[in-house]
Amino acid sequence: MNRFSRISACKRLKITVNHIVGRRMATxxxxxxxxxxxxxxxxxxxxxxxxxxxxxxxxxxxxxxxxxxxxxxxxxxxxxxxxxxxxxxxxxxxxxxxxxxxxxxxxxxxxxxxxxxxxxxxxxxxxxxxxxxxxxxxxxxxxxxxxxxxxxxxxxxxxxxxxxxxxxxxxxxxxxxxxxxxxxxxxxxxxxxxxxFKNPSKDFYTREIYVDKDEVSIADILNTVDSKHNNTVILGSYPDFNNSYYKVKLVLESETKKDLDDACQTLTESLPKDCIVEYDKSPIHHAVDKVYGVVNSCERCEYTKNVREAVKILEECLDKYGLDDLCVGFNGGKDCTVLLHLFYSVAKKKFPVHKDKYKALYIKSKSVFPEVEKFIQISRDKLQFFVQSFSFLVQAQLSLLSLLNPKFQVSTTITTSNETNESHLESFSMTDADWPQFMRVNPLLNWSYKHIWQFLRSLNIPYCSLYDRGYTSLGSMNNTHPNPHLQYIDDRGILSYHPAHTLVNENSERHGRNT
Structure with a gap:
């Protein structure tokens, strides 16, 4: 007897935020x-x-x-x-x-x-x-x-x-x-x-496939695969309109591994080859392995060289000062997101049993984007950082930081070669004499725009949603706009913007910013 109730796949497939193709098992x-x-x-x-x-x-x-x-x-x-x-x-x-x-x-x-x-x-x-x-x-x-x-x-x-x-x-x-x-x-x-609660008579096997296509474009494929395998496999389709890496998550479930493998093979062979995304849904959990995987790889390109150098600098920083005296600069931007992830990965590897929250410093600008504020809160919670926020100029807030936290000897801050005119900066540089005295650690000085995005995208690291809407450099709401180099007219005749990681000319990164 068929273990799955049959309902026409064409009737069942609806374009909704959450739906399942197939009927639940009834045994x-x-x-x-x-x-x-x-x-x-x-x-x-x-x-x-x-x-x-x-x-x-x-x-x-x-x-x-x-x-x-x-x-x-x-x-x-x-x-x-x-x-x-x-x-x-x-x-x-x-x-x-x-x-x-x-x-x-x-x-x-x-x-x-x-x-x-x-x-x-x-x-x-x-x-x-x-x-x-x-x-x-x-x-x-x-x-x-x-x-x-x-x-x-x-x-x-x-x-x-x-x-x-x-x-x-x-x-x-x-x-x-x-x-x-x-x-x-x-x-x-x-x-x-x-x-x-364990059911000793049943095991579930599941697999997830991530697709960079909308449901409408793959609906016929899902119907066909479901019709072929719905006796033994449940196929679920779950759109995600806010994910930076995929548009639809396909979930296959079965009671036997062979049936699951057969259905997955049919599905992957039926989908357009360029639409299947290698997606890591737990990038923070895998942070140490992924980052040090790059460090220990045989690659000798400029990107891997920069990752190795950044990790080496952070390891040296942690050896010199320890975790308690470090404060990571974080403003929600793409470069700071890379730094935060690198710091988390190196700190986790060196101090795996550390239970206290890491410390981060957020210098809040005027008219900050709500998307930036939201992303900072999400990053804080996922990476277990204590974020100290100030709404002053950098020099003033460092003075206040030194008063509130006299034990902070180091502020690991982000400075990249394409965002600063301070060519004199080195990996470890003290602040100027007329500033509060902090050691500034700069792991990303030699990173390019392309390398920043290669790191984020290859490791599936979450980033601020504004970057998917054409913003390539984030300031405040009154001086920042989507980058005109990413403009295009979509199929409906509406002016739209490609995501920031698709920008070809790195020299135009700050186009869209008035300052």
């Missing part, structure tokens, strides 16, 4: 899950739900299909009704949120009602609450976390690498697993308890 040994996210703050938009994404991703890797996600408020009857329905419908039910000590946390009470149960103090949890909050009566808010459904049980997780036992157990009742709502707590607990 007798299917292991399903439903997720209930509980919290008024989620429904009001006061808190972003990241828990369901985390849980879905991990359950899929365990062979469990998430069938439904429900987001509900802290209402007793709603919780009871939803838990009861989910418990009857799915193999596993996972709830997150609503188990704190305050009056509006009603998850335990709602789940008890779903199973016609009552709350009572759990001895294990009572002792933990006493240890954490101190002695208290059972009717104290401090003991609310210990009041769980009478028929509930507790289960401890163990760290998969260290084997260390979790201090706090997970509360379960029937097929319902009650997780906290705080993402850090949920993720830590879930990873130690993954064995509870």
């Amino acid at each position: 007798n040994n299917e292991c399903s899950a439903g997720i209930i996210v509980i919290g008024d703050e989620i429904l009001k938009g006061q808190t972003e739900d990241t828990n369901s994404h985390f849980i879905c991703k991990h359950l899929f890797s365990l062979g469990v299909k998430v069938k439904k996600i429900s987001v509900i408020g802290d209402d007793l009857d709603t919780i009871a009704r939803e838990v009861s329905l989910f418990s009857k419908s799915f193999t596993h039910v996972i709830t997150t949120g609503g188990i704190g000590p305050t009056h509006d946390d009603k998850t335990f009470e709602g789940i008890a009602k779903a199973f016609d149960d009552v709350l009572e103090p759990n001895p294990v949890l009572v002792e933990l609450c006493k240890e954490y909050f101190g002695p208290a009566s059972l009717d104290s808010p401090k003991m609310k976390l210990a009041m769980v459904p009478k028929s509930a049980t507790t289960v401890y997780g163990y760290h998969p690498e260290t084997g260390q036992k979790n201090k706090f157990p997970l509360v379960t009742i029937k097929n319902v697993y009650i997780f906290p709502g705080v993402p850090q707590l949920l993720e830590r607990s879930f990873i130690t308890l993954e064995h509870l």
